Amino acid sequence: MTWLTPLAGVILFCATVPPLVALYFLKLRRASRPIASTLLWKRSLEDIRANAPFQRLRFNILLFLQLLVLALLAFALAQPQVDAGLRRGGKTVLLIDNSASMNATDVDAERAARSRDGSGDGSGARAENQKTRLDLAKELAIAKVEKLFAGGIFGGGSGEVMVIAFAERADVCCPFSDSRAQIIDAIRRIEPTDGRTKIGEALALARAFTMTTDAKGEFAGAEPAALELFSDGRIEDLGEQALRGDEALRYTMMGSPDADNAGVVALAAERSPDSPDRIQVFAGLGTGNASSVTTDVQLSVDGNVVRITPEPVVIPAATTSAGGTTTSGREQVVFTPIDQPREAVIEVAIPRADDLAVDNAAALTVPPARRLRVALVGAEGFVIRSLLEGMALEGLVQLSPEEFEASWTAGGADAYDVFVLQNYTPSEGKTLPPGRYLSFAGVPLKSLNAFGEHERSRVKNSRDEHPAFRFVNLDDLFVSRAQAISPLREYDVLAESADGPLIVALDQGGIRMIHVAFDPLESNWPFLRAFVNFVPNALEWLGAAGEALALAGLEPGETASFRIPANAANLALLLPDGSSTPITVRDPGQFSWGPIRRAGIYALSWDEPGREGRQTRRFAANLLSVAEGRIVPLEKLTLGEKEVVGARGTKNARSALWPALLGLALLMVLIEWWVYQRRTAG
């Protein structure tokens, strides 16, 4: 229970009760009775007087009723509220989940049922105006703030409220403020996202804002804040979080326990190396429902349905282990290859209406079928050249270092997808331009900080998950002589020996490079199958920069980043909701935009000198998350050793008690009057 204006109640109580009691002392009329002797009565009074100074006030029903009326009035004036949950006078942090699962529309069961029954459009899309969990969470949060700031005649300290919206990342919508309008405006401005749910950053932010520092700027302690969480509890990093001893978290659970959802949780599209015109599409479906879901799955290319599963796909029900861990039901779908030589948007959709629409479809942009143009720079090397000649390339050109450097000014760097540098070090005063490079030995970039040589090195550690290391085993690699490099932190070390890095990668400032710090001929690598796999992998990773991203797909919360022509101008991005936003490019030739908030198809368009019309590149962002698609709200959150049970918030529940208290006080006045009448009548 909280008190909006406790001071007013205390003042009323203190101002009225003592005078009333004093009046009773003064006005108490006692019936005079003669008695044989007061001897024994006086002694009896002495016995109990010490223990009961207000003995004379006992059993006076009128005084009792009048005190009760005053107490009720004082309580009413203090404006008590139950279930307000907000601690007055202190700091309160509203943590509002705006992740993808909060877009579920199961907050109004009746409307949801009606929509499900009438779902005849087959698209699985929900009505635009349907209320989501986030809408309800915002309403509840605003209601809480209004309760908190509902002033009385004495006002009272309302404390400070901070608003944090969190999904993949956390945003401080409103730092600690005591302005009701500012807080409510901040809550209203929270927008839905299609990101995953991670609360760690939000908690860290809340703690950072509650931390206080002394005059010297050093940590002086943290004022505990009441945390108000509005979420469905489906938080990915919940297991990594723990509440501190002085932190109190109140969890308002959003969503219905019988929420229904099935979605696309995985999507991949590949062009066959043998016939690049054909695209093979794989999709994974999942559901968090307690019962299995039967649905058709359809494949669209540029908005036209081209495939539909011949039989409805049955997604098995989610299972819950004895330990309480829920595993979503999963099912795989493989479509027969489609002919699509041009760039296309591939979309897999479940034509089924459920409570969460965002994961009912997933899309990918598949770039046009094309092969790489590779330039080999440096000394004529038999091993690498023969390997490149064996690959299906658009073209392979041998350039001398001078020719290579001369082409920079003529803009010829854009004529090739990847440069393979063999023992290349730029001439004095020259710097490698933006581009994609696979470099062996040499010092193409000064930031590698080469300082000598190592001998007889073996790989001790490697990033096997990197795409360049697909089917690459470096265990047998022996390097007789390698560069000693000390790359900056921007470099990603892919393989290292006990002496230092052997293979590093860089993706910064338009330069995408894999640098091998030794000449393959100084090692046994050319004789290993790993080398034969590494070079094509590296070329594919480098050459497909941008396109590879499109193929892999983006997720909400990530940043879209890919190459565009260096002379591209007037960039504009078309968002999934149909709105367009201008884009300013800071690095010529590189487009970066993010974080992506909503899932869907994005289209980047620009003007390019020498080419007619707007150039367009599309990319897709998908919610491919099993966890986020499991939208049944979690009843209980475990944060470290603390367990927080969720409460269902209802905005319309009136928690103010003063009307009831006033009514009770009126009733007491009536009873007091009745008793008084009976007494005086008797």
Added chain:
Amino acid sequence: MPPTTFSNKPPIMKRPERVDELIDGRLMARLGQIDIVSRKIFAGKVQGERRSKRRGVSVEFADYRPYVHGDDLRFVDWNIYGRLDRLFLKVFLEEEDLSLVIVVDASPSMRWGNPDKFVFAQRLAMSLGYVGLVNHNRVSIASYGSTANGGGLQRISNMRGRRRTSEMGQWLIRQDPTPNPKTDPKAGDPSTAVGFDDAMRTIALSRQGRGVMIILSDFLFKQGYEKGLRYLAGGGYDVFAMQILSPEEIDPAANGVSGDLKLVDVEDADVSEVTVTPALLKSYRDRLNAYCGQMRDFCVRRGITHVLVDTAVDIDELIMDYLRKRGLLR
């Protein structure tokens, strides 16, 4: 005037105006069969029906004793002188009368309760006095504490024989505990009222012979009862202190005592404001029990018999049953 009580219940006992209202014929008939008993054998002034410690003139031989100069030669046993040539006196147990003194407390506090404590005391004194009269005891009755009849210690002394019954009854009827002048303007001169201590002192000093003394009072004296009783202890009387309390005093809760009250002492107008609660009633009961217990203890140590009497009991039953068991009557 109705009896002064806590409650408004009708009076159980009417104030007597005639002797037959003090004692009825049926009770008189029953009382004629019993007698006052003294635990001691007292010496009386005249021959009575009671055995005396004094050897004297009677037909009941008690002992011999050597003759000393001055003895009455009529009681010399000449037969023994003839045989032993020594003078011996025959000593007889002398039968003598008993002095019965009844002291009635007529202070205003006795005019209280339902049944009224003073009416009860009047009837009890009448009954006991009647027993003394019919048994040829020397009956004296005294009252103190009242301003009526000129105040002072009122008494009627040395009555003997059944014919004095009416006189004794009339005297008792005339006694009236007047209220304290502080509370009742119709009261007489308060200086004429004799307190318990003074009354007991006067009675002890003016003792005529030995006998049984019965004090009828509530013994609720703020100055204490100890000093007065101490005058009587060892003074040749077999003292019975009969403490008369009304039911309202013994159990106020059961007799309508409740609420916020201003209790006014009828004797000294002392005021005590009370709010009657269970705790207060319990404390009162504890205090009453302690008071009576202390008095009983005080009396036992001094050879006084303490008898607590509730005015609600029937006088017949009290006399014929209870007092006989306590050894006052036989």
